[in-house]
Amino acid sequence: MMRQHTRLVGWSLAMLAIALFCTLGTWQLQRKLGKEALLAQAGSAMASAPVGLAAALDGPPRLQRVQGHGRFLAAQVLLDNQLREGRAGIRVYQPFLAEGGNHWVLVDLGWLPMPADRRVPAVAPVSGEHELSGLLAPAPAAGVAMGESMQATGADTWLAVRLDFPRIARELQVPGPMSGQVLRLDPDIALGHARDLAMLPNTLPPARHLGYAVQWFGLAIAVLVIAVLLEWRQRRRR
Structure with a gap:
């Protein structure tokens, strides 16, 4: 009975960790897509009158x-x-x-x-x-x-x-x-201070968000693999 309770707690914690890591990975992907869309809009705007x-x-x-x-x-x-x-x-x-x-x-x-x-x-x-x-x-x-x-x-x-x-x-x-x-x-206007029209001057570029997303999804997969291996070892012992 105690062993069954321990397995249930372990799997619950593993599922919570996997859900958290997948949520963070999805959020990073959304940030990547949002910034790519912003850069595309800026390029289109600069080419327009x-x-x-x-x-x-x-x-x-x-x-x-x-x-x-x-x-x-x-x-x-x-x-x-x-x-x-x-x-x-x-x-x-x-x-x-x-x-x-x-x-x-x-x-x-x-x-x-x-x-x-x-x-x-x-x-x-x-x-x-x-x-x-x-x-x-x-x-x-x-x-x-x-x-x-x-x-x-x-x-x-x-x-x-x-x-x-x-x-x-x-x-x-x-x-x-x-x-x-x-x-x-516009940087060419003789007013103010040092500037440019970079759209992401103070934040991460899209590629960095993709890298973080891969890390979070990798952690989710690692937790799942570890949980499956532990379950497999327990079943072999029984």
Whole structure:
């Protein structure tokens, strides 16, 4: 009776482990496919003629190449924990309203290094009217939302760990609705800081997700093989 109970517990634990590893493997495959789709959309958008920024912001969210004239709001969000060429830093965002549009959008003005002492660098905001072009794209992945999303570091300047759009609109006193997308500014425009239009600047490429998926599925197979071998050995002893 005790031996039968032990076998039942062992198989239950093995099945739970296999289910967990298969779930994690499937999640990694979904991440791989999602990022491949995003890269394909970006390639298609870059090969297309730009559409008006105001019209793009008023329409349904999608990745597209845009261009438009408008004005900046002299307030900024510095997104922390952003990598560029292996270095940690911040990414500078400012709200921008396209001429004739209703929705404000955060413009990615580029990357700056964060000093070793973690003292937030002084960043002069862009002001006035400008003609912008670039990619209207999804916001950077927020990850697990824990703790405060942002804190003030000066007049009209906020350091953020994720782009919390409702709070950004509230704290920066954005005078109108804000898009949940960001404008990845064209690197050729003489504004802001170091930047490019890479779609996965701060996260894993699709190939890495495939590698992790193979590892998780491999662990699931290993658990199954071990469980079958143990069962076989017990049956031989009996």
